[in-house]
Amino acid sequence: MDVGGAVDAESILNSYDAVVLCCGAKKARDLNVPGRDANGVHFAVDYLTSVTKSLLDSKFADGRAIDAKGKNVLVIGGGDTGNDCQGTALRQGCTDLVALEMMPQLPKERAASNPWPEWPRVLKVDYGQTECMAKFGKDPRVYQTTVKEFLKDDAGNLTAAVISYLKPERDPETGRTNMVPTGEEFTYNCELAFIAAGFVGCESYVADAFGVSLTGRGCVDTDHFRTNVDKVFACGDMRRGQSLVVWGLREGRDCAAEVDRYLMGYTNL
Ligand SMILES: Cc1cc2nc3c(=O)[nH]c(=O)nc-3n(C[C@H](O)[C@H](O)[C@H](O)COP(=O)(O)OP(=O)(O)OC[C@H]3O[C@@H](n4cnc5c(N)ncnc54)[C@H](O)[C@@H]3O)c2cc1C
Structure with a gap:
């Protein structure tokens, strides 16, 4: 209803x-970058919904789940939603996994400036990363990065993502710290990308x-x-x-x- x-x-x-x-x-936050319309670039919740719905409706017999089996997968965003995408892609049988996190890596232990009883701002390892370490021997997260461009083939299918490294830079006018490109980049070959970059409110x-x-x-x-x-x-x-x-x-x-x-x-x- x-x-x-x-x-x-x-x-x-x-x-x-x-x-x-x-x-x-x-309402998901989108990535306004060239190639965003490539086949294989999905919002995280659309991916997760397709998998859960197909499982519950037909135990995957309807073939309607977005399937990461045999594909390299890029997850953009390191929150709970991104973690669920990582875990789901791994369990579907992806061939590789990279997860982009815009912010710097948090320390393993509390910094002196973050004493108890404040919320601990420390590195979290969730099931998506634990399963990736077990399967591929690596934590999939790459910190201080974002997608600059999605590359696609002639048929419009995603083939790779160009990824920019970021650094914190203080805006002298607002006093706010923004993450800005360092100029360094790398290209990751992938067939699926899931955007888990947060949400911008309710369905209007x-x-x-x-x-x-x-x-x-x-x-x-x-x-x-x-x-x-x-x-x-x-x-x-x-x-x-x-x-x-x-x-x-x-x-x-x-x-x-x-x-x-x-x-x-x-x-x-
Ligand atoms: C992928 C993902 C992972 C998350 N992981 C965690 C986690 O690990 N731990 C945690 O604590 N939180 C997590 N969260 C957040 C948590 O799910 C939400 O904070 C919580 O579910 C909010 O509850 P809610 O009832 O406000 O909204 P929702 O749980 O979103 O429920 C909204 C309901 O309204 C229905 N609905 C929407 N529009 C309409 C409409 N027009 N007409 C009728 N029905 C409608 C939806 O179908 C849904 O059933 C996660 C969220 C996401 C998206």
Whole structure:
């Protein structure tokens, strides 16, 4: 049931006393580089969804999963989503794996400037990297890199990616540190590339259908989970941006209490 698409928002609003929007934040950040349209370049979530759906629908018999078997795979982005792409490609039987991480490698142990009880900013090794080390004897991550260009053959199929090394550089005007190209590059031959470069908010067609306003980060703007539209609430990633399961659980509970307060005038939740 595609609310805001096939299912009209108006009919939902007319049928319920309160509506909670919790559709996630799956609008992916794209890479605006030459060759982006090559066959074999996919958003990470499209790849992962195709594999899970094909598995659940038919145990892969429908052949609809994007398949990394026998292919060199490039994963762009080193978060949880990138890690899932690494693990999935390895389990499908990819022939090689490289994962690009824009930021510098974190230290193995806490730096003096990052004492307990601060969140430890240390190198994480997740199952994608562990399985890559077991299979190919290497951590797939290459730090301070990004794709400069995708190369394709005459049929439009991805053949390689030109990868730039990056260095941190402070912008004197804003004081912010940006990652900028060093001028050094290398080319990685690959047939598949998965873009896991983060998310830029919720699908705007759902927000538009309900007339709710968005923040500058593309998430639904709320005050105590209430949107600008009467009886419409929002929670989870759709409200706070791509986050963690624990926050999804917490926001669901807190939002339910606000809905209860709205409907009853008080809440015991
Ligand atoms: C690839 C990936 C890996 C992740 N790994 C981790 C991890 O290891 N640990 C962790 O804590 N978090 C992880 N996260 C984040 C975590 O999945 C989310 O923070 C969490 O699921 C958010 O919960 P949610 O309920 O807000 O949204 P979601 O879980 O995204 O749920 C949204 C639901 O709304 C449905 N929906 C969307 N649009 C519509 C519509 N128009 N009509 C009807 N239904 C709709 C979707 O089908 C979905 O079921 C990961 C996220 C991704 C994408």
